[in-house]
């Protein structure tokens with residue numbers, strides 16, 4: 001949370017805590033950020049290269065597709081060479097889920113409705129239990145059971161929630177509790193309504209995302225529109241922002257969304273003036289420069305970069321540190337108080353110095 005702002009969001013939904021390898025999900029754990037490799041899992045070198053870039057970006061769990069036995073056979077080598085827990089994504093073939101669990105994955109993602117019947121789904125749950133792994137029960141609007149489609153006529157929110165609740169009851173009856181649930185619809189209002197319905201029926205943590213969101217920038221906007229309301233309702237224990245690009249971009253988008261909602265802030269936030277006729281400096285260039293210079297800082301600090309000295313002091317008050325540009329010189333603020341006047345060509349240097357000083361102070365207190 002940003003120390004300058006009151007917490008005005010409803011409390012986070014109380015969920016049971018589950019473990020995915022050494023990562024906790026739900027309960028009082030932070031909302032976990034995850035992604036999925038876009039590589040062919042059988043290509044271990046390329047997949048590991050992508051996993052390492054995801055880890056570097058802060059990804060806390062990585063999912064890979066396991067469409068065949070060759071992909072399942074690649075899992076042990078992936079696990080041996082990565083830091084974060086590996087999740088196997090399985091469809092249709094319960095044997096692949098068993099092989100993935102045998103290989104040591106921390107979680108399998110299955111849809112119990114498409115693994116060939118209850119007996120096979122049960123076999124997977126028992127194997128997960130024996131392996132100490134988690135299971136994600138995934139329900140997708142594109143693969144809803146036939147009886148629910150007949151009952152509701154369409155993948156409505158109620159149909160999706162009922163499908164998920166049915167699968168969760170099945171797992172619960174087996175006495176297995178290390179479960180995460182996901183409902184995925186590419187229709188934002190349906191996604192929200194389905195989660196609100198399911199949240200009333202279970203304490204299972206939710207993995208949230210807007211499936212098939214497409215290409216950025218629209219996909220990022222759509223995901224924020226879909227996930228923002230969920231998170232502000234206190235729903236969501238782990239998230240993925242699905243993009244049709246490099247999965248590393250998904251990690252930044254997730255952390256940016258959590259930061260924008262003031263839910264999990266792991267880096268500075270730069271607020272800056274919009275276009276405005278009073279701007280006295282090359283604001284776009286200054287903001288880009290500031291953002292690139294502080295990209296390595298992993299401490300929450302609110303920084304404002306303002307275009308003029310007229311309203312700057314007032315508008316900078318809610319920031320930890322700010323600069324307000326002027327003709328020839330600008331001003332540097334900290335906690336709303338003037339620190340000093342700085343020549344325009346030294347403004348970014350002065351801001352960076354002050355930000356690093358505050359980051360060091362906060363790190364020492366942490």
Ligand code: SF4
Nearest residue numbers: 273276279307308311
């Ligand atoms: S601080 Fe100055 S430049 Fe920025 S929006 Fe306000 S009036 Fe415009």
